[in-house]
Amino acid sequence: MMRTLVVCEKPDAASRVARALDENGQPSKEQLYGVPYYECDTRSGEVVVCSALGHLYTLDAKGKPPRRFYPVWDYQWKPKSEVERKKSARLGSWILAISSLAKGADRFVNACDFDVEGALIGWQILRHACAGADSHAQRMKFSTMTERELRDAYKQLAPRLDLGLAEAGKCRHELDWLYGINLSRLLTESVVKNRAGYATLSTGRVQGPTLRFVVEREDEIGGHVPIPFWMIEASIKHDGRSYLLEYEKEKVETFAEADRIVHDCTKSILEITKIESSETRQNPPVPFDLSTLQSEAYRHFGYTPSRTLSIAEHLYLDALISYPRTSSQKLPPDIGYETILQGLSRRSDYSSLVKKLLKNNLGPNQGWKDDPAHPAIYPTGELPNKASLGYQEEKIFDLISRRFMSTFAGPSTRLSSRMILENGSYRFFLHGSRIVDPGWTEYYRPYVKDVEQKLPSLEQGRKVPMESIRSLERYSQPLPRYNPSSLLRKMEDENLGTKATRADIIEILYRRGYVKDQRMQATTLAIKVIGLLDKYCRLIIEPGFTGRLEDLMDQIQVGKTSRRRVLLEALDHLRPVMLDLVEREEEFGESLGETVTAQRVMEVTFETPCSECGSKLKIVRSRKTGKRFIGHAGVWDGTKKCGFSAPLPQFGSISILSKRCPECGFQMVQAKSPGRRPLVSCPRCYAEKARAMKVPDIGSKVPVRIGQKNTRATSSPTSPQMA
Amino acid sequence: MNGKIGRCEICQLETASDSSFCPTHARAAKNLRGGYDAWNRAFGNVPLATFFARLIKLPETGDRVKELVRFYQNNQNRWREE
Numbered sequence: 001m002m003r004t005l006v007v008c009e010k011p012d013a014a015s016r017v018a019r020a021l022d023e024n025g026q027p028s029k030e031q032l033y034g035v036p037y038y039e040c041d042t043r044s045g046e047v048v049v050c051s052a053l054g055h056l057y058t059l060d061a062k063g064k065p066p067r068r069f070y071p072v073w074d075y076q077w078k079p080k081s082e083v084e085r086k087k088s089a090r091l092g093s094w095i096l097a098i099s100s101l102a103k104g105a106d107r108f109v110n111a112c113d114f115d116v117e118g119a120l121i122g123w124q125i126l127r128h129a130c131a132g133a134d135s136h137a138q139r140m141k142f143s144t145m146t147e148r149e150l151r152d153a154y155k156q157l158a159p160r161l162d163l164g165l166a167e168a169g170k171c172r173h174e175l176d177w178l179y180g181i182n183l184s185r186l187l188t189e190s191v192v193k194n195r196a197g198y199a200t201l202s203t204g205r206v207q208g209p210t211l212r213f214v215v216e217r218e219d220e221i222g223g224h225v226p227i228p229f230w231m232i233e234a235s236i237k238h239d240g241r242s243y244l245l246e247y248e249k250e251k252v253e254t255f256a257e258a259d260r261i262v263h264d265c266t267k268s269i270l271e272i273t274k275i276e277s278s279e280t281r282q283n284p285p286v287p288f289d290l291s292t293l294q295s296e297a298y299r300h301f302g303y304t305p306s307r308t309l310s311i312a313e314h315l316y317l318d319a320l321i322s323y324p325r326t327s328s329q330k331l332p333p334d335i336g337y338e339t340i341l342q343g344l345s346r347r348s349d350y351s352s353l354v355k356k357l358l359k360n361n362l363g364p365n366q367g368w369k370d371d372p373a374h375p376a377i378y379p380t381g382e383l384p385n386k387a388s389l390g391y392q393e394e395k396i397f398d399l400i401s402r403r404f405m406s407t408f409a410g411p412s413t414r415l416s417s418r419m420i421l422e423n424g425s426y427r428f429f430l431h432g433s434r435i436v437d438p439g440w441t442e443y444y445r446p447y448v449k450d451v452e453q454k455l456p457s458l459e460q461g462r463k464v465p466m467e468s469i470r471s472l473e474r475y476s477q478p479l480p481r482y483n484p485s486s487l488l489r490k491m492e493d494e495n496l497g498t499k500a501t502r503a504d505i506i507e508i509l510y511r512r513g514y515v516k517d518q519r520m521q522a523t524t525l526a527i528k529v530i531g532l533l534d535k536y537c538r539l540i541i542e543p544g545f546t547g548r549l550e551d552l553m554d555q556i557q558v559g560k561t562s563r564r565r566v567l568l569e570a571l572d573h574l575r576p577v578m579l580d581l582v583e584r585e586e587e588f589g590e591s592l593g594e595t596v597t598a599q600r601v602m603e604v605t606f607e608t609p610c611s612e613c614g615s616k617l618k619i620v621r622s623r624k625t626g627k628r629f630i631g632h633a634g635v636w637d638g639t640k641k642c643g644f645s646a647p648l649p650q651f652g653s654i655s656i657l658s659k660r661c662p663e664c665g666f667q668m669v670q671a672k673s674p675g676r677r678p679l680v681s682c683p684r685c686y687a688e689k690a691r692a693m694k695v696p697d698i699g700s701k702v703p704v705r706i707g708q709k710n711t712r713a714t715s716s717p718t719s720p721q722m723a
Numbered sequence: 724m725n726g727k728i729g730r731c732e733i734c735q736l737e738t739a740s741d742s743s744f745c746p747t748h749a750r751a752a753k754n755l756r757g758g759y760d761a762w763n764r765a766f767g768n769v770p771l772a773t774f775f776a777r778l779i780k781l782p783e784t785g786d787r788v789k790e791l792v793r794f795y796q797n798n799q800n801r802w803r804e805e
Binding site for chain 2: 219221222223224225226227228229253254255256475476477478531
């Protein structure tokens with residue numbers, strides 16, 4: 001009897017695939033070296049479904065050069081368990097288990113995600129752990145984890161692996177490794193040799209140009225000179241209600257002109273000279289690709305791109321939505337529009353909307369972006385079990401479902417009106433709008449605002465007195481800082497990174513101390529690093545160069561160029577640059593050393609001085625208990641007598657934000673730990689509340705969220721809430 | 724220059740060519756002069772001291788510009804010389 005080994009990317013995916021392939025939907029779960037796998041009975045024989053843990057193989061330097069040696073040019077792919085110190089035993093047993101399962105198999109199937117990373121993960125496992133099975137393995141392609149689609153995909157296996165995708169994936173990892181290892185080790189080593197202590201500094205093929213955007217924006221903001229202008233604020237009164245008028249010029253450039261307008265129009269009579277109306281139609285939105293989903297989730301819920309991606313991946317593994325790492329904004333008919341909508345209609349808040357949609361022919365408003373591997377993100381029609389879905393997952397699921405429904409709806413129609421009021425040569429406008437047909441907006445609420453503004457019932461030729469008029473002095477604003485969502489869009493526009501990696505790159509910028517705050521502010525360290533790289537190896541932080549490499553990697557996928565050719569071209573650029581930089585290591589060290597030391601101090605020092613003695617406050621750690629808190633660094637050696645202290649959360653990493661507490665003006669702190677929403681709080685307010693309520697232990701291990709009770713402290717009715 | 728690297732008078736970084744400031748402060752200086760012209764057009768004549776005092780107070784003013792303004796407040800002849 002034939003035995004088939006199916007390799008999935010993650011354990012959750014393996015469990016879903018196994019359930020779909022087993023005749024009775026009840027595969028038997030087994031374990032080998034502690035690694036779970038599934039045995040399924042099918043008509044075509046026995047199917048064993050196992051999984052990877054993402055990448056099981058990684059790159060490492062050939063031979064055994066010292067740990068932080070650079071430049072390195074020779075590398076090889078090795079099992080991750082041999083390279084990474086963390087979790088190495090677990091990763092090792094994973095490869096061992098797959099190798100053992102492969103021994104008894106006659107047929108091999110790669111069922112990893114259908115994208116560059118999935119192609120590479122599957123190819124490496126089949127080649128290295130399954131004794132060269134990549135040469136005759138088949139490919140299972142699917143975009144959702146629903147049982148129907150998984151069964152169909154298994155019936156229609158592609159005869160061979162997608163080597164173009166795997167080669168492009170290999171090339172991307174190799175390029176990133178060569179750039180990342182060499183440049184990052186240069187930065188880190190230069191600081192270590194300058195005796196500024198160890199600090200992980202990094203840059204890379206995508207990270208460098210991305211950080212450059214942030215630094216350039218910081219430079220523009222720092223050099224901003226506000227230019228004055230004036231706005232005219234005027235109003236008329238009709239039927240007891242005031243209506244705000246808009247002056248014909250949005251900005252008046254001189255004080256003299258603004259003064260003259262106010263002088264001439266005060267207590268003047270305005271004549272309604274014209275009333276214009278026009279109907280505007282707005283087409284429904286296009287289906288979500290990953291970056292539009294990330295941008296909408298940031299706009300409505302404040303979720304960072306990496307959090308949105310992680311939530312979307314959970315929903316995908318629960319078979320609730322389609323594969324989220326897609327650049328497509330198109331929904332092909334074969335996904336079954338009607339079946340999906342009928343599935344969604346089982347939810348009470350969607351049922352009336354779906355009923356309305358199903359009365360017409362179904363055709364979504366397709367976007368222009370396409371992805372050969374996957375359609376746009378859509379709900380599968382399966383509904384979540386409310387208890388199993390977290391608060392954030394529920395929000396993203398609702399956003400995706402409503403967006404999906406709205407793409408099938410008609411355009412919204414709005415009647416926009418403009419009343420023109422004149423006083424001699426001065427013209428004012430009064431704008432109004434009315435929704436004629438809500439169209440798609442009805443389906444996308446509450447994620448769309450449709451505000452109506454009524455015009456007063458005045459006809460042309462009528463005269464109305466000016467109720468009030470004044471000029472407001474304003475100044476030009478600097479460009480806004482990037483936030484994670486706008487930076488991600490910028491990366492996409494400049495063709496930097498991939499849909500799967502962009503969010504992680506942004507997270508790294510925070511981890512390395514290059515940026516701080518939600519509105520991404522470049523730190524001195526980031527400005528220094530980019531300054532040095534700009535001076536000595538500008539090409540490496542040029543978005544154009546990295547963008548060209550991205551194009552070349554896309555060409556590998558379709559067989560227009562080879563991995564070898566792209567690597568050679570990149571090395572031609574990198575090698576001479578690196579050799580020159582090695583000579584400048586000391587210069588880098590001198591320049592970065594001081595900044596690293598200063599940043600280390602700055603990261604733990606508050607700008608807000610102590611309210612009792614006026615000296616600087618720092619994050620300090622108690623020598624006795626090991627707990628961290630806010631206090632004076634000099635208390636212990638007797639140089640400071642002030643005993644002010646405030647508690648800090650004892651979990652995750654702490655960062656001091658520029659944001660001030662609206663109540664007391666003290667700097668807010670953020671505690672962040674993996675898999676948890678960051679906790680932002682004011683330590684001073686917390687301390688005061690705690691003191692007032694006499695709570696002895698306020699360094700809770702359980703995060704207390706703003707406006708949410710501390711679950712651990714529920715036994716104490718007097719426990720405070722973080723302000 | 725005698726082959727010596729010039730240092731920015733504000734932050735001590737290497738100077739930009741034809742400037743006594745680093746590239747960042749040199750850009751800010753250019754914006755500051757352009758800004759002064761715009762302020763004069765907007766308000767009529769604005770005394771330099773008033774312009775500087777207002778800029779320091781405005782939250783929209785960039786940090787590099789504020790550093791530069793403080794420098795010029797302490798070295799008034801430099802504004803006229805450049």
